Amino acid sequence: MAISVFDLFSIGIGPSSSHTVGPMRAARMFALRLRSEGVLDSAESVRAELYGSLGATGHGHGTPKAVLLGLEGAAPRTVDVATADQRVDDIKAAGRLRLLDEREIGFDFAEDLVLHRRKALPYHANGMTLRAHDATGAELLAKTYYSVGGGFVVDEDAVGADRIKLDDTVLKYPFRTGDELLRLTTDTGLSISSLMLENERSWRTEEEIRAGLLEIWQVMRECVARGMSREGILPGGLKVRRRAANSARKLRSEGDPKALAMEWITLYAMAVNEENAAGGRVVTAPTNGAAGIIPAVLHYYVNFVPGADEDGVVRFLLAAGAIGMLFKENASISGAEVG
Known part of the structure; x- marks a missing residue:
């Protein structure tokens, strides 16, 4: 699979x-x-x-x-x-x-x-x-x-076959466990992102992979921007008020962002989570429940790491995808189940 x-x-x-x-x-x-x-x-x-x-x-x-x-x-x-x-x-x-x-x-x-x-x-x-x-x-x-x-x-x-639709595409570097993934990086000398890129070429060209990942990044950026600009009450009946926009205003007024990097990371994640709760457009990462984490880390990279560029964004998403696959292969990422 x-x-x-x-x-x-x-x-x-x-x-x-x-x-x-x-x-x-x-x-x-x-x-x-x-x-x-x-x-x-x-x-x-x-x-x-x-x-x-x-x-x-x-x-x-x-x-x-x-x-x-x-x-x-x-x-x-x-x-x-x-x-x-x-x-x-x-x-x-x-x-x-x-x-x-x-x-x-x-x-x-x-x-x-x-x-x-x-x-x-x-x-x-x-x-x-x-x-x-x-x-x-x-x-x-x-x-x-x-x-x-x-x-x-x-x-x-x-039912009885697998938890997701089977894809029998043959990958260059298949792995199902963390040990297998690390062994492949040692044997090939490839980084996790480079190994993932080789596997993704089984479906798409490198240009298509890059364009697709940058589109995902753009959706994440738009989601954070919306979340930091919208106010009001979130749907659902609990009358939870949005907080990200107010937090963004406070952080912008408090001086050097570099001194408040961790607060900004929290804000980025909160902005996405509020957009998700409001039924907005988000990127599953790998679920909606965790949708704020990847965008928050990427925003930290782009806004606070010198030399950050689109190549780094692509490498990050490929490596993060590898980790997500380990969970999808070996556990469940489905939440809110009832017993």
């Missing part, structure tokens, strides 16, 4: 890779499956049922919104976060939904999207089942999906 750094550092939306990004991808996969099986135009209704952690904490994590937008064809990477909430409100008010923005169907938010707060599916805590029916009520398609962490999604066909 091969994992790319772009699988780990994927552009998406908040507040949760398991509860928002994954369900949006799953719902979109279901709608695309309707089209590929030639039954999209026959669909008259869709019912989504969320189980386990998705059902228990779904409203707080924006899961219902993610499912509705995914059914309409939105993808976490490109969904318009500025209009997403209004689109969901429109669906609720009209009782109508457009599958893949093509097939309009009736959708009763209270009846057709069910959160099972005390029921779980057997494979994973983050499970969801979607069903489509025609005008007679006959079932056209039913699929169960699991959001297994970091925005990764598998359907029931993959």
